[in-house]
Amino acid sequence: MIEREEMPYDVVIVGGGPAGLATAIRLKQVDPALSVCVLEKGSEIGAHILSGATIDPKALDELLPTWREDGCPLAETPVTDNWHWHLTKKKKFGLPHLVMPPFMSNEGNYTGSLGNLCRWLAEQAEALEIEIFPGFPAAEILYDESGAVIGVQTGDMGVDRxxxxxxxxxxxMNLLGKYTVFCEGARGHLTKRLKARYDLEADCQPQIYGIGIKELWDIPADKHVPGRVIHTQGWPMSETDSWGGGFLYHQANNQVALGFVTALDYKNPYVYPFEEFQRWKQHPDIRAILEGGKRVAYGARAINEGGWQSVPMLVFPGGVLAGCSAGFVNVPRIKGTHTAMKSGMLAAEAMAAAINAGRAQDTLGEYDTAVRESWIAKELKLVQNAEPMVAKWGGEIGTVLAGADMWLRTLFGFGLAKPMKHHTDASTLQRADLYQPIAYPKPDGVISFDRLTSVSYSFTNHEEDQPVHLKLKDASVPTAINLPFYAGPEARYCPAGVYEFVDPDGAGAKLQINAQNCVHCKTCDIKDPTQNIEWVTPEGGGGPNYPNM
Amino acid sequence: MKILVPVKRVIDYNVKPRVKADGTGVDLANVKMSMNPFDEIAVEEAIRIKEAGKAEEIVAVSVGPAKAQDTLRTALAMGADRAILIETDTEVEPLAVAKILKAIVAEENPGLVILGKQAIDDDSNQTGQMLAALLGRPQGTFASKVEIDGDHVAVTREVDGGLETVKLALPAIVTTDLRLNEPRYASLPNIMKAKKKQLDVKTAADYGVDIAPRLKTLKVSEPPVRVAGVKVADVDALVTKLKELGVA
Amino acid sequence: MKTLVWVEHDNASVKDATLHTVTAAAKLGEVHLLVAGSGCRAAAEAAAKIAGVAKVHLADNAAYEHALAENVAPLIVDLMGHHDAFLAPATTTGKNVAPRVAALLDVMQLSDILSVEGEKTFTRPIYAGNAIATVESSDAKLVITVRGTAFEKAAAEGGSAAIEDVAGAGDAGLSSFVGAELAKSERPELTSAKVIVSGGRALKDSETFEQVIMPLADKLGAAVGASRAAVDAGYVPNDYQVGQTGKIVAPEVYIAVGISGAIQHLAGMKDSKTIIAINKDEDAPIFQVADVGLVADLFTAVPELTGKL
Structure with missing residues (x-):
């Protein structure tokens, strides 16, 4: 038995993203005497944060009302100009704002780096004497004899392959909390275990996801319109019978943040999200913005797309889920920061009250109730059929139906259909022999790039001599099932080139896992057709080092 | 014996530095910063000397912005006993750093000063040698082995083409090379304990050192990009090329 | 301007690093050399023949035998009383001695210069060569180390400089030389090799790597490197790795075999003087940086190449 040191806290928070930091700050606002720590697996706060982002400041206004005056970098670029483009291969059609429900407007929102917002939130948190430990992932959940969560164990360091x-x-080290908050982001590896152990999804639909791939570019000043945000739909996903869309935000310092989200419920195993993004950039209207510019960063992250019907039970003995661990992304608005922060704040308020009432390690039902009575629920219910309608009826018809459904809910409080169902993303993949391989264009090295070069712009690294953190439950599955039946989809859906089939057509075919490249997006854990891949946390500090993402 | 370990906060070695579009420098906004890797090796070596019973106290010192406190806390978490930050918002050149360190040496009287051979930002490779010169003490640069023996230290140096060992009278200045050791992790319990260790914040003026720069950076640019050369048709043509290059 | 150049020598002849440094010094003004050592008159005579050299200072003293910085720095500082710039090659000796001289002169050194842009203006690499800074000195005297590959070699013959003996203080009594152990591995070290043959993932397994890469390296007297992909796949141990977290190399000739050229790898070898790439895939990124490329199946091309050398 390894001897482990222990440290007790009132609240242990797993994950230093917007939800975790909002939780921590709210706890200290309510009761400065509480002891609070935040664990973050990235090498620093912000290192693993990747988002668009265009952010609704609603929760930030509630948490830190003077944020605009207090040096928060998000205040720099309010949204000034909002576009929705429907793309065909060569053309674009602007969608009139009139057909869109009012909440789709980005008025009053801000565009900037979520990583930098988190860095700023961390400074505010540290000023409140919250202990933040970057470089230390929560690797295991600790339970007491009754089965209640009592804290987490950080990962061991210095273990060989x-x-x-x-x-x-x-x-x-064992960090013990009266309550433990899990805000690991989409598809957190501990959240996954908690959902199974406490059957938290018993009364909801399974969570579904998209893979968002993003780049940051310096562009020529004469093309830069700070505050302009553009969303696209249609091409290129229309070519592969799957759905997704692009974004391009003009942020501060002559930079644009752009990216492409591919819904992970795609059927065609030849879909290659990285290449979809690269060819999207070659659309004449996107390319025109990037020409003369220079890419400065790259990254990827899975995003929740399940909406309200996928929100699980948020509480269990000793702990709660908040932020994207639970899944509060408003899919049509592509926004989840405000809801993530709000959920953390509600959790904080419930925990502070409970701790002051002498409670510990019990089930905080009042937090679950508070979320379901909050503006989070109200906002997400309005859009709950948008994603399933698009998934069911395809991008074109689905968008129209989704729009109608959202309008009805906005105006009259009812929609076209009852809350619709989801299927897990792993279950949607179909056999390769039903499809033709997709011929993606070669990168030109100017606007579009190859994947490995791209990964180097995520500044990712992991200690080389450590166990592979992408575990195969059955090592034979990649070559026995994935390769022959699905043409090895992991070689394509991974935005970092972690999975590589060596000699795929030969007798010696084998799967090479380049774990060092992993950008912690969790797509493999989500999309592997037999759910054979399990993402666990590598040694602390490993993974991407995103600047300004 | 007391050991002084100067450390520098620099861009993390995993991050590829990006030259600012206006050519005034490298963009460090929101970029991950860490302890200079060579300085980490220096901290580790100091701790090993202390663990071997040949030193009693390790003092980490840094010249840099307020955030360099994080770097010093890392040194404290690894095992340094206390720390001094000379806080400054401007870049300080190796010569001025050496002058500040000289003043600190006068106060602290360490038997050994051990620091990285160079910082991975300005790549100067000067501070240790300059400090030794200003103190009139011997220097063991690019160390791959350090052995304290009474009032001397034997330093094995990585030199072009091999290794060289020199014997220095203490007090001495040693600069570290990559193969000296494998630095330990700052463990979480030790990070928690490090928060309570002493960290004094001072300024260059406290030591009466003028830190005005001597070098003026006129421009920072991207290195020239390599361009593709020729493709040869077959192995024979490649053999010819290799002969032209004088390698075959 | 009068410059003083530190001569690297083996007591009999002058090392190439010196010749590159002379070229840099000549751009600033009159070139004087300093040959310090023990029994090194022959080296001074060789140095006097370098084209463009005006004078050679010879300091022959047992205390200078191993170029201990503690002993030679005061000697240089003395000579700098009538020189305006001190230049040393950016070798381990130059890097050890020059800053000690600079501090004694109260001068901020310019390390590893790549070019001379003006009397006091130079370029030098920063951030491991990821950026190039143009810097101007405001000091009255200059202390400089010179990156050899950035300057052509001065002609070793053609000059006839006078040799002037100089005395120095000798042993400062601070340090002594104990011994040296020169690398005597059969294969040169990666970081100091003139030629490197490097293999990638395309080599299939460790046996094939051995069979294909080693004979070529042996023929060329080259060091052997590998891409991260080949290291990850277990063909060769970690210390072969060139690029990200591996070694950064800058040989005269770098031969990349079956390496696609991921950017991490390119970062580790892009300062090589000549890059040769052999790869089956004509779109491999390595060809974008290679001076000489051969699109071919390495399993036939490399043995054929080895056979024809």
Whole structure:
């Protein structure tokens, strides 16, 4: 048995994103005497944060009302100009704002880096004497005899590839909390275990996801319109019978943040989200903005798309889910920061009250109720059929139906259909022999790039000599099932080139896992057709080092 | 014996620095910063010397912005006993850093000063040698092995084409090379404890050192991009090329 | 301007690094050399023949035998009383000695210069060569280390400089030389090799890597490197890795075999003087940086190449 040091806190927060930091700050606002720590697996706060982002400041206004005056970098670029484009291969059609429900307007919103917002929130948190520990992932959940969560264990450091301790081995530490908050972002690896252990999805639909791939570009000043945000739909996803869309936000410092989200419920195993993004950039109207510019960063992250019907039970003995661990993304608005923060604040208020009432490690039902009575619920219910309608009827008809449904809910409080159902993304993939391989254009090295070069712009690294953190439950599945039946989809859906089939057509075909490249997006854990891949946390500090993402 | 370990906060080695479009420098806004890797090796070496019973106290020192406190906290979490930050918002050149360190040495009287051979931002490779010169003490640069023996230290140096060992009278200045050791992790319990260790914040003026720069950076640009050369048709043509290059 | 150049020598002849440094010094003004050592008159005579050299200062003293910085720095500082710039090659000796001289002169050194842009203006690499800074010195005297590959070699013959003996203080009594152990591996070290043969993932497994890469490296007297992909796949140990977290190399000739050229790898070898790439895939990124490319199946091309050398 390894001896582990322990440290008790009132509240242990897993994940230093917007939800975790909002939780921590709210706890200290309510009761400065509470002891609070935040664990973050990235090498620093913001290192693993990737978002568009165009952010609704509603929760920030509630949490830190003077944020605009207090040096928050988000205040720099209010949205001034909002466009929705429907793309065909060569053309674009602007969608009139009139057909869109009012909440789709980005008026009053801000565009900027969510990573930098988190860096700023972390400064506010540290000023409140919240202990933040970047570089330390929560690797295991700790339970007491009754089955209640009592805290987490941080990952061991200095373990070799075979799992043996090296000379510099440092055992993980047990951090114990009266309550433990899980805000790991979409598809958190501990959240996944909690959902299973406490059957948190018993009364909801399974969560579904998209993979968002993003780049940051410096563009020529004469093309830069700070505050202009553009969303696109249609091409190129229309070519592959799947859905997704692009975004391009003009942010501060002559930079644009652009990206493409591919819904992970695609059927055609030849769909290659990275290449969809690269060819989207070659659309004449996108290319025109990027020409003469220079790419400065790249990254990817899975995003929740399940909406309200996929929100699980948020509480269990000793802990709560908040932010994207639970899944509060408003899919048509492509926004989840405000809801994530709000959920953390509600959790904080419930925990502070409970702790002050002498409670600990019980089930905070009042938090679950508070979320379901909050503006989070109101907002998400309005849009709950948007994603399933598009998924069911396709991008073109689905968008019209989704729009009608959202309008009805906005105006009259009822929609076209009852809350619709989801199927897990792993279950939607179909056999490769039903499809033709997709011929994606070669990168030109100017606007579009190859994947490995791209990954180097995520500044990702992992200690080389450590166990592979992408676990195969059955090592034979990649070559026995994935390769022959699905043409090895992991080689395509991974935005970092982690999965590589060596000699795929030969007798010696095998799956090479380049774990060092992993950008922690979680797509493999989501989309693997037999759910054979399990993403676990690697040694602390590993993964991307995103600047301004 | 006391050991002084100067450390510098620099861009993390995983991050590819980006030259600013206006050519005034490298963009460090919101970029991950860490302890200079060579300085991490220096901290580790100091701790090993202390663990071997040959030193009693390790003092980490940094010249840099307020955020360099994080870097010092890392040194404290690894095992340094206390820390001093000379806070400044401007870039300080190696010569001025050496002058500040000289003043700190006068106060602290360390038997050994051990620091990285160079910082991975300005790549100057000067501070240790300059400090040794200003103190009139010996220097063991690019160390791959450090052995304290009474009032001397034997330093094995990585030199072009091999290794060289020199014997220095203490007090001495040692600069570290990559193969000296494998630095330990700052463990979470030690990070928690490090928050309570002493960290004094001072300024260059406290030591009466003029930190005005001597070098003026006129421009920072991207390195020239390599361009594709020729493709040869077959192995024979490649053999010819190799012969032209004088390698075959 | 009068410059003083540190001569690297083996007591009999002058090392190439010196010749590159002389070229840099000549751009600033009159070139004087300093040959310091023990029993090194022959080296001074060789140095006197370098084209463009006006004078050679010879400091022959047992205390200078191993170029201990503690002993030679005061000697240089003395000579700098009538020189305006001190230049040393950016070798481990130059990097060890020059800053000690600079501090004694109260001068901020210019390290590893790539070019001379003016009397006091130079370019030098920063951030491991990811950026190039143009810097101007405001000091009265200059102390400079010179990156050899950035300057052509001065002609070793053609000059006839006078040799002037100089005395120095000798042993400062601070340090002593104990011994040296020169690398004597059969293969040169990656970081100092003139030629490197590097293999990638396309080599299939460790046996094939051995069979294809090693004979070519042996023929060329080259060091052997590998891409991260090949290291990850277990063909060769970690210390072969060139690029991200591996070694940064800058040989005269770098031969990349079956390496596609991921940017991390390119970052590790892009300062090589000549890059040669052999790859089956004509779109491989390595060809965008290669000076000489051969699109061919490495399993036939490399043995054929080895056979024909």
């Amino acid at each position: 075979e799992g043996n301790p090296k000379a510099d081995f440092q055992p993980g």
